[in-house]
Structures are given as structure tokens and as C-alpha cells.
Amino acid sequence: MARPLRKTKIDGTPYYRREVVEAEIQELSTLNVTELVRRSALWSSSVAGFVSPEALVYFVRNLPDGNHRVKLTEQLLGRVVRRVPRATDAGGHTASLTKMNIREDVVDHFVDLLLDDRDGYNDRLDYYEVNFNSAIAWDRQDASARHWT
Numbered sequence: 001m002a003r004p005l006r007k008t009k010i011d012g013t014p015y016y017r018r019e020v021v022e023a024e025i026q027e028l029s030t031l032n033v034t035e036l037v038r039r040s041a042l043w044s045s046s047v048a049g050f051v052s053p054e055a056l057v058y059f060v061r062n063l064p065d066g067n068h069r070v071k072l073t074e075q076l077l078g079r080v081v082r083r084v085p086r087a088t089d090a091g092g093h094t095a096s097l098t099k100m101n102i103r104e105d106v107v108d109h110f111v112d113l114l115l116d117d118r119d120g121y122n123d124r125l126d127y128y129e130v131n132f133n134s135a136i137a138w139d140r141q142d143a144s145a146r147h148w149t
Contacts, residue, residue: 002026003062007126015126021054028055033068040075053079053132061117061125073114080110083136098147105143106136 002025005015017025028036028051036059040051056076063069084107087100116122128135 002029002058005123005126005129006121007123015130017054017058017129021052021058021129024052024055025058028059033063037068037071037075040072054129057125057128057132060114061129076114077107077111079132080107080136083133084140101147102140102143105147106139109139109143110136 002017002022005017007015009015028039031039036051039049040056040059042050044050045052053076056072056079060069060072060076063072081103084103085099087097087103088095110128113122113125113128117125
């Protein structure tokens, strides 16, 4: 069984991963780490063997330090970058300084959470294991509010 999350909601009930994510973590934990790293590099959720970002967060948090953890962290940061709007226009010609700042702010915030979690358990990272895309969307919204005002 995967390590349970510690964060609790306002009413005192604990956060929990969706059943599909729990099952995915159980399946992935039976693989060797090299195969996990290979599968984490697959992009597009329609590709067979794709690792969800929630499961990827779990393994980044729980694998021992080493080369495999570094590679999984790189893949996870790539997922964060994909969830944040580009700083350039559709043609790639004009860059928006504000959009670049928002992008950097979201990535920096996530990196800070990961580093803090390595020093000791950070329950703020639990929500990323529950709903990664929503957590990044909230971070993006917070950063946008700060930078557009």
C-alpha cells in the first residue's frame, strides 16, 4: 500500500488519492526503477504506459536519493512547465515579460515545495498527489494575480 497522505481538510478528514492513482502507484511499485524512469518519460496520457503526474509526485517524494530520483524529478518539472502557458505568442515572435514571470513563479514555487519536502515532510505537496493539474492551475492563478496587478 502506498504511503498515506498526512494533510487534512478543514473538517478534519484526511486527503486521499483517487482510486485509479492508488492502483497505478501499486502497479508501478512492482516495476524496477529503470522501467519507471523510462515510462515517466512517455508523454501524452493516451500512450500505453503513461505515468500520471500524481503518481510521479508520489515516487519523487518517496524514492531514495540517487540518479533515478533526479531523472524522475526532471520529468515531473517538465510536467509542471507543460501546464503553464507559454510566454510567447502563437507565432513564437513576441514574448511577454509578465507571462515569463508567471511561468517562473509557478515553477519556482513547485521547486521550493519539492526541496522543502526533501528536508522533511511538507503536507502542502499532498494536494499535488491528489489532483496535480488543479494544484498547478491554482498556482498559476495565484501567480497571475500577483503579476498582472
